[in-house]
Amino acid sequence: MAGKMRFLLVGMLLAAVLVPFAGAAEGDEAGQSNVTNGTMPSVPQVLDVIDKATAAENLEEDQAWSGPIKMVIVFAVLAILPSLLIMMTSFTRIIIVLSFVRRALSTQNIPPTIAIIGLALFLTLFTMAPTFSQVNEKAIQPYLNEDMEFADAMTLTGESMKDFMIRQTRKNDLKLFVQMSGIEPPESPEDVAMHVAIPAFIISEFRTAFEIGCLLFIPFLLIDLVTASILLSAGMMMLPPAMISLPFKLILFILVDGWGLLAKSLSLSFQ
Numbered sequence: 001m002a003g004k005m006r007f008l009l010v011g012m013l014l015a016a017v018l019v020p021f022a023g024a025a026e027g028d029e030a031g032q033s034n035v036t037n038g039t040m041p042s043v044p045q046v047l048d049v050i051d052k053a054t055a056a057e058n059l060e061e062d063q064a065w066s067g068p069i070k071m072v073i074v075f076a077v078l079a080i081l082p083s084l085l086i087m088m089t090s091f092t093r094i095i096i097v098l099s100f101v102r103r104a105l106s107t108q109n110i111p112p113t114i115a116i117i118g119l120a121l122f123l124t125l126f127t128m129a130p131t132f133s134q135v136n137e138k139a140i141q142p143y144l145n146e147d148m149e150f151a152d153a154m155t156l157t158g159e160s161m162k163d164f165m166i167r168q169t170r171k172n173d174l175k176l177f178v179q180m181s182g183i184e185p186p187e188s189p190e191d192v193a194m195h196v197a198i199p200a201f202i203i204s205e206f207r208t209a210f211e212i213g214c215l216l217f218i219p220f221l222l223i224d225l226v227t228a229s230i231l232l233s234a235g236m237m238m239l240p241p242a243m244i245s246l247p248f249k250l251i252l253f254i255l256v257d258g259w260g261l262l263a264k265s266l267s268l269s270f271q
Helices: 002-008 043-054 067-087 091-105 113-127 129-144 150-168 171-181 194-233 241-255 258-268
Strands: none
Touching (some): 091 194, 091 258, 241 258
């Protein structure tokens, strides 16, 4: 049972956001009950629960958790893992930009939503490859080879993911959430707690994606304006400008190799 559970928990290594770093809570005062300074579980507390679910054979018989409870815990964590990984990777920026492009082209459901999501996922894997390789080398493989404890693997995974997020986060956004959290300002951005780095990273990604989307909208908006002006001058006010401008938008996008430039720009924006 323990061997099977070990492989099931490989995916949980990237969910280090669930385990705040122990040093992050040192600046918080005990007993605070407001939202910004809420009490968070410490690393030993969380890992104690995980150990009970994954290594029950090391406990006394009356303390061991039953198999169904173990599976419930594992699958509960795996259920929220995709959402956590999406918000901690480059997926957010990429999917927003691709949605802006489809809206600017006025193609409605072309490309289909499933195709947009698929492209965003594979671009995410491409841009996150260095980080995922680092996690696999430092945390996953040593854990699978039983050369590292689960707690150490989780810590190393969290550090790798946090390093990526900090590099992409604006200093003002990071400073904002540090102030709202009520903790002491860290000496360097790398020392920021995980529960502070994640929302700062998400807000920063939203802003960057909207900036890119606005720049992409401008040339297509100009085509719409020119088309509308020509139709108005010709007295064809009842003819929808979007219907006439759509072929010109598609021709422009194809001639400049829009998809290639878009994929290249998005990939380079994370370097």
